[in-house]
Amino acid sequence: MSQDAQKTPYNPPALEFKSSTFSVPVLVISSNDLIIIEQQLQAKVLLAPEFFKNSPLVLDIQELNKQSIEIDVVAVIEVIRKLGLLPIGIRGGDALQNEKAIALGIPLHSIHTSSTTIDAKKPKTLTPEPETKDLLQTGTTVITQPIRSGQRVYAAGDLVIIAQVSAGTEILAEGNIHVYGTLRGRALAGVQGNTEARIFCTDLQAELISIAGNYKISEDLNPSIRNTPVQIYLDKQTLVIKEI
Amino acid sequence: MARIIVVTSGKGGVGKTTTSAAIAMGLAKKGHKTAVIDFDVGLRNLDLIMGCERRVVYDFINVINGEASLNQALIKDKNCNLLYILAASQTRDKDALSQEGVGKVLEDLSKDFKYIVCDSPAGIERGAHLAMYFADDAFVVTNPEVSSVRDSDRMLGILSSKSRRAEQNKEPIKEYLLLTRYSPERVKLGEMLSVDDVQEILSLHLLGVIPESKSVLNASNSGIPVILDEKSDAGQAYADIVARYLGENKPHRFIDDKKGFFGKLFGGK
Numbered sequence: 001m002s003q004d005a006q007k008t009p010y011n012p013p014a015l016e017f018k019s020s021t022f023s024v025p026v027l028v029i030s031s032n033d034l035i036i037i038e039q040q041l042q043a044k045v046l047l048a049p050e051f052f053k054n055s056p057l058v059l060d061i062q063e064l065n066k067q068s069i070e071i072d073v074v075a076v077i078e079v080i081r082k083l084g085l086l087p088i089g090i091r092g093g094d095a096l097q098n099e100k101a102i103a104l105g106i107p108l109h110s111i112h113t114s115s116t117t118i119d120a121k122k123p124k125t126l127t128p129e130p131e132t133k134d135l136l137q138t139g140t141t142v143i144t145q146p147i148r149s150g151q152r153v154y155a156a157g158d159l160v161i162i163a164q165v166s167a168g169t170e171i172l173a174e175g176n177i178h179v180y181g182t183l184r185g186r187a188l189a190g191v192q193g194n195t196e197a198r199i200f201c202t203d204l205q206a207e208l209i210s211i212a213g214n215y216k217i218s219e220d221l222n223p224s225i226r227n228t229p230v231q232i233y234l235d236k237q238t239l240v241i242k243e244i
Numbered sequence: 245m246a247r248i249i250v251v252t253s254g255k256g257g258v259g260k261t262t263t264s265a266a267i268a269m270g271l272a273k274k275g276h277k278t279a280v281i282d283f284d285v286g287l288r289n290l291d292l293i294m295g296c297e298r299r300v301v302y303d304f305i306n307v308i309n310g311e312a313s314l315n316q317a318l319i320k321d322k323n324c325n326l327l328y329i330l331a332a333s334q335t336r337d338k339d340a341l342s343q344e345g346v347g348k349v350l351e352d353l354s355k356d357f358k359y360i361v362c363d364s365p366a367g368i369e370r371g372a373h374l375a376m377y378f379a380d381d382a383f384v385v386t387n388p389e390v391s392s393v394r395d396s397d398r399m400l401g402i403l404s405s406k407s408r409r410a411e412q413n414k415e416p417i418k419e420y421l422l423l424t425r426y427s428p429e430r431v432k433l434g435e436m437l438s439v440d441d442v443q444e445i446l447s448l449h450l451l452g453v454i455p456e457s458k459s460v461l462n463a464s465n466s467g468i469p470v471i472l473d474e475k476s477d478a479g480q481a482y483a484d485i486v487a488r489y490l491g492e493n494k495p496h497r498f499i500d501d502k503k504g505f506f507g508k509l510f511g512g513k
Binding site: 145151169 | 398
């Protein structure tokens, strides 16, 4: 349901430039060993294959350059692409590395928080890759740290958590919520009234689940779907919890 | 630069002060100059556990307020000359602690000491917050029961978001789990959470398990850190923890049930 709605192409009469911000995962590399990078990245991808499939990503090589470790940018990008991820930018590179990235159609991004790199020209977004542009249309917040009791997370778009969500937490999103880990806290999707929003988790032990204000508390959950991977969606004002 | 360790839990009565005393003594016994600070202003206990309550002249608050120098306030331990204690004030409350003051004391101590152990008060208010704010490592002390685990989880959230390292976007505090008052027999009977249960909820690196032991109460009452009781299971457990923290490879003990009479008789596992 929701996927279909999102895929409908938006065709304006002519074209228009708009400014927009996206949250995109940044891959910070701290080794120049391609084999190790491939192994570790693959392990991460296997944790959440659906999430990482065709996921856009910005490559950060600032750490390496700080320590003056040589890295073959072209080879790293090849590894990333091989694992099904789509690099849409690079940051923290030196002049030669930037040149190589541009040659591969990978735009440069500057690092706002530091002044360590000398960006002489600032050739930003020269050739944005057409195929990855569509993927950027989702405002997704990605969290890789466990959400601990007492913490509260709010995402204006989709919320993806690749860690556990402890009891006594509250995670809220205007869009969908994905939890690749145990969900023990309260999860509220579609908090601004989006009835198409869904909650996905790999182990349901939530205190409360809610979509667009329709909620169920832990006690009302059928014991058979506890501790199982499920998706939760709204069907005519009724919360449906289905094993996946 | 010293490594600052906070011993924390959220919940009270789980064994923070016992652990602080044992860990500090263990590090000093291993040849590292160590200071242990009581952050529980108003409910001063560490000096009792360390057996130096009769030698407290100046305390932590005096140093923060500039009424005494660090050297005047630091009490040298009578069992180990590399260990120093900074007692809390019993007549003040936690509002007497200021972030700048605590930061200054820790910075001064860092010049001279290898490890600084901060014994956090229970709760998540000012005292506990300042005890963990400057930390590099956190020992999260947890009892195998649900409320303690929940409070530890809350504390872990605070460690990862409200510490100096978090605020300055530095490498996060290293968090270690210490499971105290563990009784394998009661786990077997289903009366207590197991190591695996706790780790599943907290997903945290286990530094060690300290068994429920009479020797802990005896040690507290006599003012000698339990780690010095080398014959006791709790003392050995703390010694293992210190060794593991310092990078030694020690297999975990005290997790499985001790062999009973019949177990010994028939060999078995």
